[in-house]
Amino acid sequence: MSKRLEVKIGKLTLKNPVMTASGTAGYGAELSEFFDLSRLGAIVLKGISLKPWPGNPPPRIIETPSGMINAIGLQNVGLKAFIDEKLPFIKKFDVPVIANVLGTTVGEYAKLASRLDEAGVDGIELNVSCPNVKKGGIAFGLDLKAFYKLIRKVRGCVKQAILIVKLSPGAPDICEFSRAAEDEGADAISLINTIPAMEIDISCRKPSIKNVIGGLSGPAIMPIALRMVFQASRAVKIPVIGMGGIRAGEDAVKFLLAGATAVAVGTAIFVNPRAPINVIEGIEDYLKRFNVEKVSDLIGGLQL
């Protein structure tokens, strides 16, 4: 295979810059019915917590113009079942596996990270930006002091895997948080997570989702995501993984030009389970059409 699409995130070499976004690919099994998972640059799995979580009561989702709002509430099988039952399946594929974790305390994050590191995942993404759980999570993504403390502690627990910090679009200053992650030794940052949002059903005068507020994702958030990736990538030297509304190769190219080293495809998978493959092929087409030798030549290539 040609190395034209290769990118590096820390010590990991990805065969192409396209991943799944956490929470939109489950633990891999369902998507594997639609394409060979080995074609992905990496697979980022559904967020996990120390203990299984039941998630929020339904309804959990509502479509909005060019997007959707979700409040899944991190329903997940918990660390033990993830390692025993989910990880063995995905490890059979020739694809780097990135686990996404969410804790309510620094200690929980640390335990999750060290156990997963030992279990042999290729990357650990710290979710400090989930708008849908009451405790922890996003609190770390909005408070710079707590954020520093968290990354420092977790960094010490992760020996093999690369460490990615997923930032909140609600962070008071995205550049400051990006630099904090870099200072504390993160291998990469990823953004953006969903944006807090709501919808109302006027026929019954009720919120459309039970949790009232959820996270907005999909094409509707792409211009915001692009702006934040642009700002964050100028603030740090570590790679940035960009996401938010990506559906096609053209969208991914925009994120690369804005400064992302890799991209993740989320909501678009719901519309078309093969969307990540379409994005990979779309990037290849772009390289051919514009005579670009390799994808890494696009990174941060925005002409100002």
Add this chain to the structure above:
Amino acid sequence: MSSPSLFKAKVIKNARLNVEHFILSVRPEGIMPAAQPGQFFMLGIPGRLDPLLKRPFGYFRVKEDALEFLYRLRGKATAIMSVLDAGDEVEIIGPLGEPYPLPKPKKVPLLVAGGTGIASLYPLADAFGGEALILYGGRNSDELLLTEELRGICRVLGLATEDGSVGVKGTVIDLLKEFLAGKNKNRHVVYACGPRGMLKAVSELGLEGYVSVEERMACGIGVCLGCAVKTSTGHKRACKEGPVFRIGEVVFE
């Protein structure tokens, strides 16, 4: 069971049954998917941003090399579907979900349909080769579809409308209670599909059988966890462990 696939299909016909109801017939590119009654497909218009997500529709039938869906006008997506013309292209994922299990021998299948719930029960009735009993309710005569065809594929067809324009005046639950009065409930396996309130009422009658739920879905393939249904053993995915659940499993609130 055959695994799901993503495919394009050409619209052959989009027949209007009455003001709100249509049958969409499409010809898949490639082989015809082998769906079983109770399974569903996610259907959308490729490339569209609004509506963005595909919508779930029950497997209705395959007729003259076309895959057919019976649907009712509801909101954005179905409004767009209703103006599809022969030759237009749609994108489909399926077949998805668990089908209706078949009854133990000697039990008589009793199908309870509310409104467009008939869409997924129609092929089930057909699969029982004329043995099924069907109770079918709607608000008015416009909501009772294909009654002549249904008569041809079942043993008994009982109809109810809330306005009394056709059949018994009342809901399909009234009809069901009346039907069961004085009979041995254990002779039947019930299969119910319709609005939530109807499924709740069916579940409270102490019957053996199954309900098929309609939840909002984003992906339909089990990856988003958006379609959670509260069950006696925790949240389950309507699109994966469902949409068909054993009566008693779903906790209706």
